[in-house]
Amino acid sequence: MDVLAGLLDGPRARGAFLLRAVFDPPWSIRIQDEAPLTLVAMGRGTAWALPERGGARRLGPGDVAILRGPDPYVFADDPGTEPRIVIHPDGRSTTTDGAALCERMELGVRTWGGSADGGTVMLIGTYRVGGEISRRLLGVLPALLVLPADTWDSPLLPILEEEIARDRPGQEVVLDRLLDLLLIAALRAWFSRPEAGAPAWYRAQGDPVVGRALRLLHDDPAHPWTVAALASAVGVSRAALARRFTELVGEPPMGYLTGWRLALAADLLRTPDLTLEAVARRVGYGSAFALSAAFKRVRGVSPQEYRTGTAAGDRPAPG
Numbered sequence: 001m002d003v004l005a006g007l008l009d010g011p012r013a014r015g016a017f018l019l020r021a022v023f024d025p026p027w028s029i030r031i032q033d034e035a036p037l038t039l040v041a042m043g044r045g046t047a048w049a050l051p052e053r054g055g056a057r058r059l060g061p062g063d064v065a066i067l068r069g070p071d072p073y074v075f076a077d078d079p080g081t082e083p084r085i086v087i088h089p090d091g092r093s094t095t096t097d098g099a100a101l102c103e104r105m106e107l108g109v110r111t112w113g114g115s116a117d118g119g120t121v122m123l124i125g126t127y128r129v130g131g132e133i134s135r136r137l138l139g140v141l142p143a144l145l146v147l148p149a150d151t152w153d154s155p156l157l158p159i160l161e162e163e164i165a166r167d168r169p170g171q172e173v174v175l176d177r178l179l180d181l182l183l184i185a186a187l188r189a190w191f192s193r194p195e196a197g198a199p200a201w202y203r204a205q206g207d208p209v210v211g212r213a214l215r216l217l218h219d220d221p222a223h224p225w226t227v228a229a230l231a232s233a234v235g236v237s238r239a240a241l242a243r244r245f246t247e248l249v250g251e252p253p254m255g256y257l258t259g260w261r262l263a264l265a266a267d268l269l270r271t272p273d274l275t276l277e278a279v280a281r282r283v284g285y286g287s288a289f290a291l292s293a294a295f296k297r298v299r300g301v302s303p304q305e306y307r308t309g310t311a312a313g314d315r316p317a318p319g
Contacts, residue, residue, distance in 0.1 A: 017091065017126040018175045020164050022113035024120070028076035030083035033069075033091070036138060037127040039183055040065045040075070043161050045120030050074040051143040062149025062157065064186050068141045077120065109167045123160055125179040137187075140199040145190055152189040156182045201256075204248040209234050213245060213253060221261050222284040227253055257284075262298055265291060269307045276303055 017035075020043075031038070040049070042059045050056045052071040056079050059065055067073055074083055085101060086094050093101040093112075107116045160178045163171070191198045205211045212234045217225065230253055231241040245253045261283040268279045280291035288303075295303045 016176050016179050017124075017128055018110055018164055018179065019124045020111045020161070021122045021124055022107060022111060022115060022118040022120065023077070024115045024118040025077035026081045027085075027114060027120070028074060028078075028081040028083040029085045029087060030072060030074050030096075031087045032072035032089070033087050033126065033128075034089045035126045035128050036069045037183075038067045038069070039125045039179065039186065040067070041123040041157050041160065041182070043121035043123055043157075045118075046077075047120055047122060048074075048076050048079050049144055049146070050076065050079060054143045057144060057146045059146065060149065064147045064157075064182075066141065066145050066147075066183070066186060066190075068138055068143055071143060073144070075122070109165050111165055121161075123157070123164060125160075125175075125182070127179075145196075147186055147189055151193070152186075154182065154185045154189075156185060200248060200250045204245075207244070207248055209236055209241065210245050210248045213241060214249075214256075217253070217257050217260060221257065221264060222282060224284070225254070225257055258294065258298070261285070262295055265295060265303065266299070266306060269303055272307075279303070 021029075040047075040059070041064045042061050044061055046061075047059050048056055049059060049065050049067070051067065051073045057065065076083070083096060086096055088094065091102075093105065095101060102112075105112050105114065107113055156178060160175075160182060163174055163178060168174075190196050191202055201214065205214060213230050216223075216230060216233055223229075227242055228238045231238045234241065236244075242252060245256070249256055251259075264283045265279050265285075268274055268282060276288040276291065280286070280288050283291070285291040285294065292303055295301075295306070299306065301309070
């Protein structure tokens with residue numbers, strides 16, 4: 001598994017919110033749903049994306065925007081149009097003074113808006129739960145990134161547009177996977193662009209030594225890795241690996257491995273039927289006690305506190 005594949009495993013959609021939104025100008029929506037990640041693909045017409053922080057961007061047909069939460073943002077026909085609709089964390093849509101809109105604006109299966117044949121069509125996919133594996137990925141994304149249609153090409157957009165309004169058995173799973181594939185394709189295209197400022201761990205994948213070491217750590221994080229064992233596996237000296245890994249990735253091999261293991265552990269803690277001992281074994285700790293000590297040291301909370309807070313809907317402690 002390469003590093004990007006491992007990190008993208010975090011925001012894997014599970015019952016993601018997908019919608020085909022249709023409007024005619026003037027229109028403006030304030031989204032304050034606190035979702036960790038949202039992808040918007042323009043099917044027809046134009047729209048402006050206005051993040052809470054950062055510059056506004058105009059989107060045209062075929063353009064894709066990725067917005068990193070939880071900060072609110074606005075989509076509108078024009079930057080000067082005041083929001084008339086508010087999307088809340090519980091999926092409710094209201095007017096700005098609180099009147100319910102969800103049922104009034106339904107236009108069919110996963111289709112919503114002001115006009116069934118409106119000039120603006122947006123395909124929206126929202127990851128509603130933040131997987132901890134994705135923290136290292138989400139942390140390097142801007143609040144808003146835009147891929148213009150003329151800079152990348154994906155056959156997934158017309159497929160998503162065709163499938164999003166269908167109502168068939170298993171359709172939710174089909175849409176989840178399509179959203180995942182579109183996100184992966186978009187992020188790969190984004191990281192290949194000069195202005196993306198790809199993170200060190202992404203650039204390091206191209207190094208013949210450090211790239212192999214990263215793949216080994218991601219393939220088998222539970223292995224009892226040492227710097228010496230990792231160096232032997234990639235065919236260099238311990239000192240050479242430690243020096244080159246730190247230079248390219250920005251942290252030593254074992255520090256990187258600790259972060260990866262704890263990210264995996266945090267994601268697994270979302271599965272209520274897994275014991276702490278089972279989580280520890282899966283991520284390379286010899287006991288629940290060892291995992292708890294490392295988790296508390298790095299995250300500032302115990303695994304049990306993290307699990308309880310996540311189940312209650314709290315945001316994870318920073319780390």
